[in-house]
Amino acid sequence: MxxxxxxxxxxxxxxxxxxxxxxxxxxxxxxxxxxxxxxxxxxxxxxxxxxxxxxxxxxxxxxxxxxxxxxxxxxxxxxxxxxxxxxxxxxxxxxxxxxxxxxxxxxxxxxxxxxxxxxxxxxxxxxxxxxxxxxxxxxxxxxxxxxxGFPSAARFVAQAFAGANLDNAALPGVYVGVVMGRHAGFLTAASALGKKFPDDGPHLIYLPERVFDLNKFLLDVKTMYERHGRCVIAVSEGIHDASGTPIAALLAKEMEHDAHGNVQLSGNGALADLLCEEIKAKLKIKRVRGDTFGYLQRSFIxxxxxxxxxxxxxxxxxxxxxxxxxxxxxxxxxxxxxxxxxxxxxxxxxxxAGKTRVMEDEFIAANGTDVTDAFRMYLRPLLGSGMPDAFRLRHNPVAKVLHK
Amino acid sequence: MxxxxxxxxxxxxxxxxxxxxxxxxxxxxxxxxxxxxxxxxxxxxxxxxxxxxxxxxxxxxxxxxxxxxxxxxxxxxxxxxxxxxxxxxxxxxxxxxxxxxxxxxxxxxxxxxxxxxxxxxxxxxxxxxxxxxxxxxxxxxxxxxxxxGFPSAARFVAQAFAGANLDNAALPGVYVGVVMGRHAGFLTAASALGKKFPDDGPHLIYLPERVFDLNKFLLDVKTMYERHGRCVIAVSEGIHDASGTPIAALLAKEMEHDAHGNVQLSGNGALADLLCEEIKAKLKIKRVRGDTFGYLQRSFIxxxxxxxxxxxxxxxxxxxxxxxxxxxxxxxxxxxxxxxxxxxxxxxxxxxAGKTRVMEDEFIAANGTDVTDAFRMYLRPLLGSGMPDAFRLRHNPVAKVLHK
Missing domain, CATH: 3.40.50.450 (Rossmann fold)
Known part of the structure; x- marks a missing residue:
């Protein structure tokens, strides 16, 4: 014994x-x-x-x-x-x-x-x-x-996007939030639980389980921006092209200058910054901001x-x-x-041991940029009690006087 | 009337x-x-x-x-x-x-x-x-x-650093957190309220009210790293040299490559990333991580x-x-x-109207990299009730058997 x-x-x-x-x-x-x-x-x-x-x-x-x-x-x-x-x-x-x-x-x-x-x-x-x-x-x-550990980090991500969405609604523009998870998109997908009203962000979610195509991305952003006058985007740090090359590396190259130079391309703000630059340059949108949640999502007390x-x-x-x-x-x-x-x-x-789970197909929407209700049902109880909630003023417009 | x-x-x-x-x-x-x-x-x-x-x-x-x-x-x-x-x-x-x-x-x-x-x-x-x-x-x-608005944002910053300090204690290295506040360092200074034990971080705090000197910074980091085996640093996005030039711009130039190239030098992850690169290159410390708190600090729900x-x-x-x-x-x-x-x-x-308050001298420690007790007394009641608290295992060492 x-x-x-x-x-x-x-x-x-x-x-x-x-x-x-x-x-x-x-x-x-x-x-x-x-x-x-x-x-x-x-x-x-x-x-x-x-x-x-x-x-x-x-x-x-x-x-x-x-x-x-x-x-x-x-x-x-x-x-x-x-x-x-x-x-x-x-x-x-x-x-x-x-x-x-x-x-x-x-x-x-x-x-x-x-x-x-x-x-x-x-x-x-x-x-x-x-x-x-x-x-x-x-x-x-x-x-x-x-x-x-996942449920609490997921709660942080959901709360972060709930807040970022409110901020973005007050001062419209494009917001990119980069979330941890090199191979599995669960944490990035948790951003969807920050959404309450139908027009709330995140409007687009990019997971490492799907191949990332830059032109498709820009088209998605353009479409959402035209629809809502703003766009909140959740991006996994692990997004990559069909060959598995990280998008940060591709973008740095495409911009044809030594952006982020010798600076490492993961574990820092490079991906968010490069995606923002791309959106500004190609879509001519002025107000584009990016955050990399970094250690906050796992260590915030x-x-x-x-x-x-x-x-x-x-x-x-x-x-x-x-x-x-x-x-x-x-x-x-x-x-x-x-x-x-x-x-x-x-x-x-x-x-x-030595195996890696990634998001099941049933959790990822067919368009590849959203989660399914199955995922929402999966994640919601894990987030626990007392999730903060967002409310809006009801719309009671006042008739114009000067510019009728 | x-x-x-x-x-x-x-x-x-x-x-x-x-x-x-x-x-x-x-x-x-x-x-x-x-x-x-x-x-x-x-x-x-x-x-x-x-x-x-x-x-x-x-x-x-x-x-x-x-x-x-x-x-x-x-x-x-x-x-x-x-x-x-x-x-x-x-x-x-x-x-x-x-x-x-x-x-x-x-x-x-x-x-x-x-x-x-x-x-x-x-x-x-x-x-x-x-x-x-x-x-x-x-x-x-x-x-x-x-x-x-300041007390809640300050609470976020204090909680973020309390957590970052715990993370850094578990996996020692250097951590740089960049906080909002172009001219006033109050929010960056709030990081000090995340500290509980004497050896907790933030070990260094850099405010826009004081001129930032890169060599002094590297020496500070080296000293703290040698003392604690790790170093947690709070940096205001507004740090600048004696001429008022933003440090991100100086660093990009000093690194002699087009780091962050056309990427704007504020409102993104550039400052944190560049400071981390500088620490790695000059101090030969391997584990160096940076976060830019970005919108999270003002919009987190x-x-x-x-x-x-x-x-x-x-x-x-x-x-x-x-x-x-x-x-x-x-x-x-x-x-x-x-x-x-x-x-x-x-x-x-x-x-x-049109006036800007900055941190009073009595709130900034003589060494320029910490706050005073006067500041702690000023800020603590504003953070409100229910601040999360951190506790440690007490140290009861076990005698070695193999390597006595």
Missing amino acids: ASGKILVAQGGGPTAVINQSLVGVALEARRFGQIGHIYGARHGVRGIIDEDFVDLTQETSHNLELVANTPSSALGSTRDKPDAAYCHEIFKVLQAHQIGHFFYIGGNDSSDTVRIVSQEAQAANYDLRCIHIPKTIDNDLVGNDHTP GCVSDVDQREAREVGEKAVQFAMWGSRDGSVAIKRTGFYSVDYELLPVEDV | ASGKILVAQGGGPTAVINQSLVGVALEARRFGQIGHIYGARHGVRGIIDEDFVDLTQETSHNLELVANTPSSALGSTRDKPDAAYCHEIFKVLQAHQIGHFFYIGGNDSSDTVRIVSQEAQAANYDLRCIHIPKTIDNDLVGNDHTP GCVSDVDQREAREVGEKAVQFAMWGSRDGSVAIKRTGFYSVDYELLPVEDV
């Missing part, structure tokens, strides 16, 4: 609720008498290699609850992507500390780490239970209805879905339960059971 | 609470029996010229309350900056509709419009009461302790200060009271009377 020491770590990009999962593990583990110590590794797998552990058993439940409600990774994170040799080092440290259960909260890369460490332990005949706990704002883990908080806590709790009562390693997954309720299951890590 | 018709309009950039002032005017005006009609001009002064009026008297109080809680300008706004001829046209329309009271909610430009229209009416011996109602996220109106909401409502109410019970035109101003309470007074429009 596995020993009474557990180790938990957090990997990859932080989310608004990743500490809920950490605290879910810590508090649930305390309910099992056979668990003597709960260690946390600082800065993910890097902290394991460095034996940089803190003893979470000595935390108060009160402080754990406060940390649970704090965004970003309280233990620290890492971008290290362990290969087999790295995982072997991880395993050696786990062995030295007589860790019996290893919980790793993270996305794709983290699940792959769990997979390799699990294999190492089996090969060495060391009794280790390895559980991957899902987390990613990109919502790109297969086997999950959705992933913890005070924009969180209560559904996401609850589920992130639960995946942590369930991970411990699966580990203590179950007989195999795995990856905790969220299954939707009703509108709206969920349950959890333990998938084989191999089913999750 | 002035007629029983009033006209209200909204100008300049929208804020989170500008509709509170609109609704303050509309609801307070209904309490005066002699006011028969409350008109709203759509899209600011542009709507006056175009006689594009809606009758707010026909609104329900319930819908007005819902609109009050909706950010951005419900009547629409404009960037038109009226000159004397434009103001004459405004006056002609007010005269034709027998408007007796004109309320204009806006910043510097709007107060100047009120000043000129007021003079036009006096010259024509037309009985018109003109009141300017303050609004600007820049907090740059003289004669005011602060301006409605769901991040609002309740103090700001209340005061924005009150300036609207007081404007009507000053108009109905007073005997002169003016600009409503907020005066701080306690820690924390305010009262309102009517300043001569001439005292406000």
Whole structure:
């Protein structure tokens, strides 16, 4: 039987609720008498290699609850992507500390780490239970209805576009908002939930699941601008042409000057700025503004879905339960059971690791620039309670006197 | 005596609470029996010229309350900056509709419009009461302790930096956040309120009130990075060198390539991207990220200060009271009377119009890269109740076993 020491770590990009999962593990583990110590590794797998552990058993439940409600990774994170040799080092440290259960909260890369460490332990005949706990704002883990962290980031994006739409209605023009998600468009698609009235933006949504054509884009913008006198556009940072070349790179080239020069073409404001320049130059629209949501969408404090908080806590709790009562390693997954309720299951890590989910076709409108009602139904309950709402003055026009 | 018709309009950039002032005017005006009609001009002064009026008297109080809680300008706004001829046209329309009271909610430009229209009416011996109602996220109106709209935008900036700091602590590196405010650094300075623990960011704050020196900046960043292993930086979009040249323009030139080429150097991501490139190139720091908060900081729905909401409502109410019970035109101003309470007074429009307030010296630390406690005391009550808070795990290290 596995020993009474557990180790938990957090990997990859932080989310608004990743500490809920950490605290879910810590508090649930305390309910099992056979668990003597709960260690946390600082800065993910890097902290394991460095034996940089803190003893979470000595935390108060009160402080754990406060940390649970704090965004970003309280233990620290890492971008290290362990290969087999790295995982072997991880395993050696786990062995030295007589860790019996290893919980790793993270996305794709983290699940792959769990997979390799699990294999190492089996090969060495060391009794280790390895559980991957899902987390990613990109919502790109297969086997999950959705992933913890995505609903809160989606809520930020929906609120950002609801506000940007109101701003754009007050001072009409074209607004381009660039959203995270290199391969999966879920977060960009969440912009659609910021829409209330039929003429609200976002009027156009560009996802990495569809090939981006610049001429088609300009025509779309022109059409919407003529229809509404304004246009709000949501763009995924991952848009690319048919060959897979990022649009930012293409635009920089097309503009025939060294726009953004040596400046990297992702993880900055280049795509938004270049698209805006293109619209100004080709469509002769004067007021064109672009924002790149950047880190705000994943790190802003005070924009969180209560559904996401609850589920992130639960995946942590369930991970411990699966580990203590179950007989195999795995990856905790969220299954939707009703509108709206969920349950959890333990998938084989191999089913999750190294795979990327993208938006299902049924979620993307036929025209390629909008989402479907199926997507709206999918996402709405995840955003949680207390979503801010926008209202308008009713239109009671006054008759003209001077210019009748 | 002035007629029983009033006209209200909204100008300049929208804020989170500008509709509170609109609704303050509309609801307070209904309490005066002699006011028969409350008109709203759509899209600011542009709507006056175009006689594009809606009758707010026909609104329900319930819908007005819902609109009050909706950010951005419900009547629409404009960037038109009226000159004397434009103001004459405004006056002609007010005269034709027998408007007796004109309320204009806006910043510097709007107060100047009120000043000129007021003079036009006096010259024509037309009985018109003109009141300017303050609004600007820049907090740059003289004669005011602060301006409605600023507290909510400041809250967004503080929350954004609180979150960015947590993200940066989890995945250490350098983070640059560029904040609005061309001449006044109040909004950028609000980033300091996102700080809780002594080693939290923002570690450096650059305001337009101080001359920006690139070498000094790089040295500051290097020092902080060495001290904390990371560095979070708040930068005003308005930073400039001793000659007043914007830093984005200087950097583009210094990098000796056409970075951002024909792309405009303000109102986009250029400054953040160029500063990040500079840090990477000169300090050899690998993980450097920049965000430009852009429109999010003024239009995000769901991040609002309740103090700001209340005061924005009150300036609207007081404007009507000053108009109905007073005997002169003016600009409503907020005066701080306690820690924390305010009262309102009517300043001569001439005292406000065409002037720009910048941060007082007592608010800026001697080193030029931080704010003072005086500023923290000034801003904290404005942010309102329910500010999200960040907590940390307490440090209970576990002894190393392998690498003792």
